[in-house]
Amino acid sequence: MKLERLISIIYKLLNHEVLSASALADEYGVSQRTIYRDIDVLCAAGFPIVSYLGQSGGYSIMDGYKMDKSLLGSYDVNALITVLQGLSTVFEDERAQGTIERLQTISSENCTPTLSVDFESRRADPDALRQLRTGIAAKQIVNFDYVNADSQRTNRQIEPIRLEFKHANWYVYGFCLTRTDYREFRLSRMLNVQLTSDSFPPRDPTSNSRASHAGIDMSQVQDVVVRVHPHALSEALDHFQQADKQFHNDGSLTIRIPVFQPLEAKWLCSILLSFGSGAEVLEPIELRTVVQSQLREALKLYQ
Incomplete structure (x- = not known):
């Protein structure tokens, strides 16, 4: 945990002119004394951190210190930042925001965005999206009511596998315990989405005939x-x-x-x-x- 915090602090300092110890302490949920120790560790490791006194004081990286930009081209970096920003808005994902900050350290300065991506949809409940994503990551069963194409309402329980954004709509794909088969559900038709406390083991989708979408006649x-x-x-x-x-x-x-x-x-x-x-x-x-x-x-x- 400390190593992750140290790495994150480096990227934050690279992306901001000056950050106070109190702001960093609030960000990571630790004491200011812990931040002081972290700064000492980073300085000892050779990072050129400068401290400023006064009411607007804090810490920053010495001017001219930059990350190596040879790994990715500016187009790749800016495209990744754009996509991640869209996802972080939908899911309120702190990890995605952290990745954005790391990528911004190697992006082109003064670059005018040429791409905008909006993953938000009026046809999907943001809270349901976040619960489903949590269920996918934690392998927890999700319970909900579903209205199918024939307007029939049934209760379903699924083992969620992945979220899909296509045709301007969000879908979730998973193993339906109600139908004992793999199914795809459109989020706009899902009601009362609830994350249960029941977990499930990973399945092999290829073992099921429906998982390999059959061709259309x-x-x-x-x-x-x-x-x-x-x-x-x-x-x-x-x-x-x-x-x-x-x-x-x-x-x-x-x-x-x-x-x-x-x-x-x-x-x-x-x-x-x-x-x-x-x-x-x-x-x-x-x-x-x-x-x-x-x-x-x-x-x-x-x-």
Whole structure:
């Protein structure tokens, strides 16, 4: 613990002009006398630490002393700092913040950021994210209620393995004790997330058939063709940016999207309905019938 504190103090002094003994003591939860001893140890080890007296006094590293920058290029360092800053904001991770401070000592000075990463999501509870991450690190079972794609609510217990951020959403992958199989859960559908006191031993994911995501049966993939009116272009591009696109002279757009079992794809129908009068399904004809049925059901609520 003392060694980790000494290393951390070095990086803090490298990143700040002057730090007082009281500020360092508060940071590490030790007495000022302990900080004085730590500074003596660092000075004896050859680090050029300068002390300043007075109300604004403290300790700093001698001007001109820099860490070796040959290990990583400035692009690598600044990119790592950007990603870690995004993660530390979401998880309030002190370890990540410590790594950022160490990287900042070898980053390029006066470098204007060219990358910004925001891992926060309105569709995920930050407290749930932190509990899941704790469960992954400590190998503790997590209990929660889950609402699946059919809007059915069930209680689940999982052995969390990893968090995943994809498609602008957070997911957790783990072994579901309720289903005795590996599952992926979307955090926006998880309710009452609680970290239990029960621990679990590591599992071998490759021993389970579901862990090796089976390939999609391409015979059940069908092209969905949608005509998008000019006033709905931005929404369509937000959802289907990678679809085949054909723009027309009147400002409209035709998109073609390969979808697995499109008549059963509730996510697709929800997106199409969100466009209102801004989009029309052209193919398959059966999907038009599904959308019409959903619209009739919605209209009944307002009659």
